[in-house]
Amino acid sequence: MSDEWSREGGDEPVWARWRRPGPTAAQRRHDVWLALAALVGAAAVTLLVSSMGASPWDGGPSLVEQLLWGAAMTVPLVARRRFPLVVLLVVGAVLIAAQARRVGDNLVPSVALFLAMFSAGAWGQDRARARWARIAVIVAMFAWLGFSLVQFLVHPAPPFEGATGPLDPVIASVLYGIGFNLLFFLSAYFFGDMAWESARRQAELAHHAEQLRRSQEQNTRGAIVAERIRIARDLHDVVAHHVSVMGVQAGAARRVLDRDPDLAREALRTVEGTARTAIGELRGLLGVLRADQDETPAQAGETSSPGLDQLPELAELARSAGLDVEHGVYGEPRPVPEGVALSVYRIVQESLTNVVKHADARKADVRVRFLDSSLEVEVADDGRGRPGTAPGRAGFGLVGMRERVAVHGGELEAGPRRDAGYRVRARFPA
DSSP, X not given: OOHHHHOSSSSSOOGGGOOOOOOOHHHHHHHHHHXXXXXXXXXXXXXXXXXXXXXXSSSOOOHHHHHHHHHHHHGGGGGTTTSHHHHHHHHHHHHHHHHHTTOSOOHHHHHHHXXXXXXXXXXXXXXXXXXXXXXXXXXXHHHHHHHHHHHHHHSOOXXXXXXXXXXXXXXXXXXXXXXXXXXXXXXXXXXXXXXXHHHHHHHXXXXXXXXXXXXXXXXXXXXXXXXXXXXXXXXXXXXXXHHHHHHHHHHHHHHHTTTOHHHHHHHHHHHHHHHHHHHHHHHHHHHHHHSOTTOOHHHHOOOOOOOGGGHHHHHHHHHHTTOEEEEEEESOOOOOOHHHHHHHHHHHHHHHHHIIIIXXXXXXXXXXXXXXXXXXXXXXXXXXXXXXXXXTSOOHHHHHHHHHHHHTTOEEEEEEOSSSSEEEEEEEEO
């Protein structure tokens, strides 16, 4: 599309200024074959008319001259789509000149003029010029028709043998000529404009289809990016939580290694189990990233997301780090969407990680409430009452929690408790 017509302060084309692209190579070849067929038809009709003596004129040019006139009116059709206005003017002028010379064939020249006028309407790049060129040719043709009718009327009328209608034969001939030519030219004008409008609608549909395709590609890329961000957030949660627990257990093992080897051995066993759990979750998440679109979950590896059933394991893991964790479920449990269950799991995981790393707390409560119109999860501790970052700044963990809750249309409350400690409460609509 040309920028001259297709843009006006935006990406949407200005279709009122649309310019039809030039003909393709195949269309130009079709025009050559059409002109050749018209040339052969003109020669055949001229030979037949001359052989039958059916010319409407009393005298006329020689057969060779008539054949040349037929060629002059049909050969320009080769360029009817490349130079439609020029072809229209040339064919119109040659037709008038041929009738002035009293060429016997009027059929093929009329067809050539119809095609030329149709092509001017269907392929004219400048719509104003195409309109005025056709109007000019129509006016010229009716002027020539009027001149011919005047000549017809000033000469003695033919006998009109067999005329039986109620109208005078001369008047009927005049009305017939005017009506036929009016229908002829208006049809060529109308069908030419209709072909141009059809081409413009096809171009508009193609443009919108391309826009839709690009929009779908952008949406697909956006969904892929969003999913990878979610997986990256999950990776962060997995690594942060398990590494924090491993660090606490390793520190405990170091402190009691000489005094209580059995306790140190138990702490190291917890470190080992935590590392294996972290590796398992990392492999599952990375399997999602590496899996092809056509692979099934079984082919991609175990990638099931953790949910509410794994919350007791999180509590037990936090207990192994020295935190007294109470986990309770209230209300009638019911199935929840996998995305909501995963968000609950990650919020509890991030909250317990912050408690272990930063809160200096002795106790934490994890409560899941199945309410009538919502699912609520709350993690509260008795520590220093701040999130896992420097004072005065919201950490990335809280930002991630808010994003997870917002995706499901829920609400998140996070802040210090009135007496002591910190509370994170997330509510998801049922």
